[in-house]
Amino acid sequence: MKVLVAVKRVIDYNVKIRVKPDNSDVDLTNVKMAMNPFCEIAVEEAVRLKEAGTASEVVAVSIGPKAAQEQLRTALALGADRALHVQTDERVESLGAARALAKVVEEEQPELMILGKQAIDSDNNQTGQMLAALTGRPQGTFASAIKVEGDSLEVIREVDGGLQTVSLKLPAIVTTDLRLNEPRYAKLPDIMKAKKKPLETRTPEEMGVEVASQLKLVSVEPPAERQGGVTVGSVDELVDKLKNEAKVIS
Amino acid sequence: MSILVLAEHHDGHLAEGTAHVVAAARQIAEHSGADIDVLVAGEGVAAIAEAAAGLEGVARVRVADHAVYGHQLAEPLGDLLVALADDYSHVLAAGSTTGKNALPRLAALKGTQQISEIIAVVSADTFKRPVYAGNAIATVQSADALKVITVRPTAFDAVAEGGSASVEAVDTVVDNDLSSFIDEKLAQSDRPELGSAKVVVSGGRGMGNGENFKLLDGVADKLGAAIGASRAAVDAGFVPNDMQVGQTGKIVAPDLYIAVGISGAIQHMAGMKDSKIIVAINKDEEAPIFQVADYGLVGDLFELVPELEKKL
Known part of the structure; x- marks a missing residue:
């Protein structure tokens, strides 16, 4: 079966972000960018399905500026067969991304599409669910294990308080949670090989989809700074402070 | 409307x-x-x-x-x-x-x-x-x-x-032939639910292994607390993911949050920094968790946690 996997270019998770002085947005100039960690897990799962003989082809898709091709090359180095870049400089939010991906799904007809459950920049946790709704496909969100069973997919989901197992009729959409797998690192020879793998570039306009954001970003502010407190010298002092100063225990 | x-x-x-x-x-x-x-x-x-x-x-x-x-x-x-x-x-x-x-x-x-x-x-x-x-x-x-x-x-x-x-x-009945429920394994616990508990005690990588998380039980029992964990502790396989506090886990804001053996990665702090009072117990005095803690206690958690349990 054909597996599509979505990847998003985001700020590297180790970078401490700064808000622009005019509070218009987060400052991304000269900041290290990387593949969203949940998308890395999605790519890994797709590649493992291919290695297991379940998937016949893995196609990576990204929506974003020209530089997003770096993350598509990473996906190719990790084992995707080809890549599709929907190039736009618009600020794309989940609905726009889901619309573009729905168009790709309509054209490519994958049996399975895997996405990260959320991107660590917008922290929305929406795109996979929206894509499932727009394509009329079932969804297995926050997956910690997936298994193809004939024409259905069994998904173990991380839910509040534990795990839920659902069965989805293929074709289906899956979003990854942290424990689905541990992504590999790309090896140098694979990075070299990835440069020769096919990467197609298209625009939302030629695909006939509207990706621009419908939400107005009014302002972005740093959060209220939490003041560090005091170091206490002993457990006795701690218990005393909690009782008599903070009054959170009795 | x-x-x-x-x-x-x-x-x-x-x-x-x-x-x-x-x-x-x-x-x-x-x-x-x-x-x-x-x-x-x-x-x-x-x-x-x-x-x-x-x-x-x-x-x-x-x-x-x-x-x-x-x-x-x-x-x-x-x-x-x-x-x-x-x-x-x-x-x-x-x-x-x-x-x-x-x-x-x-x-x-x-x-x-x-x-x-x-x-x-x-x-x-x-x-x-x-x-x-x-x-x-x-x-x-x-x-x-x-x-x-x-x-x-x-x-x-x-x-x-x-x-x-x-x-x-509401008499609207929709069709669903796309997905079906198979089963659910929910953690059984007498403790309050993590997301709404008034007190949360969390362990991190410093706990060393899953067995050591039992150390937190005594303190949690005395305070009527829920027990949480950092992503590092979950990734290391110490405890299940539904205990994770952080950007990719649960967001908590209890009256009292006690972080034990947690260094304070950005993504963990995202899940707990709105707590009213934060206590950090860690042997590394340089750990970032101390920058957000109201009360920091530097030392060996394996000595300090049992002592805390006794004195509560």
Whole structure:
């Protein structure tokens, strides 16, 4: 079966972000960018399905500026067969991304599409669910294990308080949670090989989809700074402070 | 136009998160003057609907009681919300795994950009929400006719009980041949639920292994606390993921948060820094957790935690 996997270019998770002085947005100039960690897990799962003989082809898709091709090359180095870049400089939010991906799904007809459950920049946790709704496909969100069973997919989901197992009729959409797998690192020879793998570039306009954001970003502010407190010298002092100063225990 | 709140419920009980989401809905209603409806969808949910009718500020409870909504699967829940949404200006749910699962489906099918995990209501169309693991707070304004919103429950104080809303049945029954429920393994615990506990004791990589997490039990017992963990502890396989506090796990804001053997990675702090009082116990005095802790105790957790248990 054909597996599509979505990847998003985001700020590297180790970078401490700064808000622009005019509070218009987060400052991304000269900041290290990387593949969203949940998308890395999605790519890994797709590649493992291919290695297991379940998937016949893995196609990576990204929506974003020209530089997003770096993350598509990473996906190719990790084992995707080809890549599709929907190039736009618009600020794309989940609905726009889901619309573009729905168009790709309509054209490519994958049996399975895997996405990260959320991107660590917008922290929305929406795109996979929206894509499932727009394509009329079932969804297995926050997956910690997936298994193809004939024409259905069994998904173990991380839910509040534990795990839920659902069965989805293929074709289906899956979003990854942290424990689905541990992504590999790309090896140098694979990075070299990835440069020769096919990467197609298209625009939302030629695909006939509207990706621009419908939400107005009014302002972005740093959060209220939490003041560090005091170091206490002993457990006795701690218990005393909690009782008599903070009054959170009795 | 009214506001619709999707009730959160588990195991036949109305979850506490619902009262917090209704509180957010009331703040919106202050600007728009709207009534608040609560939707209870599930199978055998009459008692839950009664509980929802008792929440202050709720005008009407609508009950969709049918086997197809039995496990609150996203596909039928999304379709039900789509069928009801035309009566509403806003649809709200908790930012729980249920709310996150179903609401984007409604938003997509209505052509609305959802607003996730709001922490403040500025006006009926403008909201604040954390981005970048809470390291920035974005104010966003929606021009969509229907606003679809998930709410961070800890950011709004729960409404009181004592309301007396009317309860009406919804007879909309949708089809679902796409997904089916197989089973559920929920952690059995006598402890309070992590997301709503007044006190949380969390362990990190410094705990060393899963067995050592038992050390936290004594302290948690004495304080009536829930037990959480950092992502590092979950990744290391010490404890299950449903204990994870952080950007990618649960967001908590208890009165007292005790971080044991947790260094304080950005993504962990995103999940707990709105706690009223933070205590950190760590042997590394340079650990970033001490920068947000009200009270820091530097030393060996294996000595300090048993001592703390004794002295509480």
